[in-house]
Amino acid sequence: MYASVKKLTGWYLGVGMVALFIGGAMGPLQKLEHVGINVYPALQNVGLNSYYQGLTIHGVLNALVWTTFFIVGFLTFATVNSLERDLTHPKLNWASFYIMVIGLVMAAVPVLLNTATVLFTFYPPLQASPFYYMGLTLVVVGSWVGGWGMFLTYYAWRKENPGVQTPFIALASNITMAMWQIATLGIATEMLWLIIPWSLGWVDGIDPQLARTFFWFTGHPIVYFWLLPAYVSWYGMVPKQVGGKLFSEPLARLVFWLFLLLSIPVGLHHQYLDPSVPAGWKIVHAVLTYSLFIPSLLTAFNIIASMEIGGRARGGTGLLGWIRALPWDNPSFTAQNLAMILFAFGGIGGLTNASYNLNLVIHNTMWIPGHFHLTVGSGVTLTFFGIAYWLVPKLANKPLFSNKVALWQAWTWFAGMLLMSNGLHILGLNFGSPRRTMLGVAPYASSDWQPLLIEAALGGIILGVSGLLFYTNMLGTVFSKKTLTEEIEMPVAEPLDPHPAPAWLDTWRPWVVATVVLILVSYGPLLVNLISNLNLTSPGFNALW
Amino acid sequence: MEKDKKYKAPQGTVALVILYVILIIALWGSAYLTMLARGGTIG
Ligand code: HEM
Numbered sequence: 001m002y003a004s005v006k007k008l009t010g011w012y013l014g015v016g017m018v019a020l021f022i023g024g025a026m027g028p029l030q031k032l033e034h035v036g037i038n039v040y041p042a043l044q045n046v047g048l049n050s051y052y053q054g055l056t057i058h059g060v061l062n063a064l065v066w067t068t069f070f071i072v073g074f075l076t077f078a079t080v081n082s083l084e085r086d087l088t089h090p091k092l093n094w095a096s097f098y099i100m101v102i103g104l105v106m107a108a109v110p111v112l113l114n115t116a117t118v119l120f121t122f123y124p125p126l127q128a129s130p131f132y133y134m135g136l137t138l139v140v141v142g143s144w145v146g147g148w149g150m151f152l153t154y155y156a157w158r159k160e161n162p163g164v165q166t167p168f169i170a171l172a173s174n175i176t177m178a179m180w181q182i183a184t185l186g187i188a189t190e191m192l193w194l195i196i197p198w199s200l201g202w203v204d205g206i207d208p209q210l211a212r213t214f215f216w217f218t219g220h221p222i223v224y225f226w227l228l229p230a231y232v233s234w235y236g237m238v239p240k241q242v243g244g245k246l247f248s249e250p251l252a253r254l255v256f257w258l259f260l261l262l263s264i265p266v267g268l269h270h271q272y273l274d275p276s277v278p279a280g281w282k283i284v285h286a287v288l289t290y291s292l293f294i295p296s297l298l299t300a301f302n303i304i305a306s307m308e309i310g311g312r313a314r315g316g317t318g319l320l321g322w323i324r325a326l327p328w329d330n331p332s333f334t335a336q337n338l339a340m341i342l343f344a345f346g347g348i349g350g351l352t353n354a355s356y357n358l359n360l361v362i363h364n365t366m367w368i369p370g371h372f373h374l375t376v377g378s379g380v381t382l383t384f385f386g387i388a389y390w391l392v393p394k395l396a397n398k399p400l401f402s403n404k405v406a407l408w409q410a411w412t413w414f415a416g417m418l419l420m421s422n423g424l425h426i427l428g429l430n431f432g433s434p435r436r437t438m439l440g441v442a443p444y445a446s447s448d449w450q451p452l453l454i455e456a457a458l459g460g461i462i463l464g465v466s467g468l469l470f471y472t473n474m475l476g477t478v479f480s481k482k483t484l485t486e487e488i489e490m491p492v493a494e495p496l497d498p499h500p501a502p503a504w505l506d507t508w509r510p511w512v513v514a515t516v517v518l519i520l521v522s523y524g525p526l527l528v529n530l531i532s533n534l535n536l537t538s539p540g541f542n543a544l545w
Numbered sequence: 546m547e548k549d550k551k552y553k554a555p556q557g558t559v560a561l562v563i564l565y566v567i568l569i570i571a572l573w574g575s576a577y578l579t580m581l582a583r584g585g586t587i588g
């Protein structure tokens with residue numbers, strides 16, 4: 001069914017996975033540098049010039065490219081299969097894919113040529129080749145176009161099915177894409193107005209503070225753009241995979257609306273130390289960040305309860321005995337469940353980051369990579385692996401190469417990430433070890449750091465092995481000579497209570513209006529102020545690496 | 546809403562979420578104490 005969207009999704013996933021392979025390979029090298037094993041000089045003849053070039057490749061390909069390609073592919077697929085309706089404008093969705101690929105190539109070439117070693121946050125006044133910025137902009141534009149293809153399909157379905165409640169998976173996927181369209185206005189403004197003209201030499205200077213504010217306007221919601229597709233699977237698919245039901249579907253819908261509302265007006269929690277932002281606005285964003293705790297805990301409860309229903313249906317008893325009864329032999333479930341556990345710790349670290357005064361302790365330390373490897377590196381990436389364990393066989397029409405390898409992959413990722421993130425968190429909190437630094441040659445690096453750096457390096461190497469297991473399985477599946485005997489269906493969880501959710505949870509207008517109003521209130525005055533005091537004074541720094 | 550006779554509250558879930566809240570307080574609290582030990586935000 002829906003052969004065209006299957007093919008399209010396959011391409012999105014394939015490009016994303018190639019990006020992650022290259023970007024991921026840098027990870028263990030970074031960890032080795034931190035314990036004093038510097039392999040970069042040996043890699044100069046393959047074109048890798050420095051730790052910082054490698055780190056740029058790592059951040060751009062993993063955090064920006066792998067995520068965006070997987071997400072647009074997965075959400076397009078999920079929308080079509082959830083609505084049981086083909087895309088209305090498949091050419092538009094294919095255009096999205098091609099625009100994203102062109103953008104990827106444009107951005108990747110300067111990164112590989114070492115003319116864009118500015119890390120994935122590309123803070124000015126570091127200045128990369130203009131192609132890097134134009135390429136990343138095109139990736140975003142391509143993802144918009146993919147969203148438009150989804151919205152048009154949803155709209156057509158709505159017309160064909162008046163009065164029918166939107167299926168949960170389609171609604172959640174479209175809310176995620178809508179949030180992304182609004183959220184990326186920040187980065188689009190930063191690129192088109194400030195950075196690209198400056199990197200082309202059309203204007204001499206840039207205002208780094210304003211640029212950072214535009215960046216984080218998008219930079220926080222981007223983490224929810226990564227996470228919400230994982231939530232689509234945790235709410236909409238995992239309950240089915242464990243033989244349970246979604247404990248409360250209305251609550252799940254409410255959570256997605258709340259993330260639309262609250263993902264954007266919190267970006268200043270990344271700028272607590274920026275002198276250009278008055279403390280009052282930081283506090284507003286801190287409080288709004290804490291309000292994200294509500295949909296987060298609702299999610300924890302709802303998803304665990306859905307799994308409890310499944311575990312008990314499978315014969316589990318006692319207060320916690322149902323956990324053992326869950327399908328731990330199913331790698332798709334196991335990967336996603338372990339992802340949830342790691343993510344739970346990432347959330348706790350996130351609360352710490354978001355606490356204004358605690359942030360001063362851990363900002364720009366190793367704690368931060370500890371945090372985001374639990375969130376995007378585990379909660380999101382390990383979930384996407386779990387999804388790939390049923391989705392790639394479905395797309396390729398071939399059975400998964402090896403269940404056993406997939407289970408090993410999930411558990412090694414879990415173990416490696418526990419070690420690495422534990423080491424990184426303690427390094428940051430107790431010792432203030434800086435992030436994004438060649439600690440192997442830092443004169444101030446203390447010998448007390450060594451055991452933790454070794455722990456983190458060990459974790460990093462285990463993660464590298466886990467990654468290889470994943471790619472073995474994907475290649476083994478795609479190039480297998482076997483074909484599926486029966487088609488794999490996308491898992492779709494049924495709600496525990498079959499009554500439809502209240503209509504206000506299937507209505508766009510009030511939620512979108514409230515989202516826009518909240519953004520205007522939380523960002524409007526600050527942006528007016530920064531723009532009216534615009535300081536295009538900083539030249540670009542581009543001969544630093 | 547008619548209640549299913551066999552329906553039981555998800556007790557295991559309640560236990561796990563309580564455990565999670567305790568963990569949040571403990572881990573956040575330890576970061577907080579580290580900050581205080583360094584003189585809070587005054588020193
Ligand atoms: C539970 C809710 C979360 C909260 C309250 C939170 C809070 C924060 C804060 C305040 C920072 C900035 C810390 C600093 O630089 O001083 C941060 C950094 C970061 N977070 Fe989270 N976070 C949460 C969840 C997530 C999720 C779900 C992801 C990804 C899927 C994520 C990815 C990141 C990344 C990539 C950074 C580093 C950005 C950079 O390079 O500076 N976080 N988080």
Ligand SMILES: [Cu+2]
Binds near residue numbers: 219223270
């Ligand atoms: Cu954030």
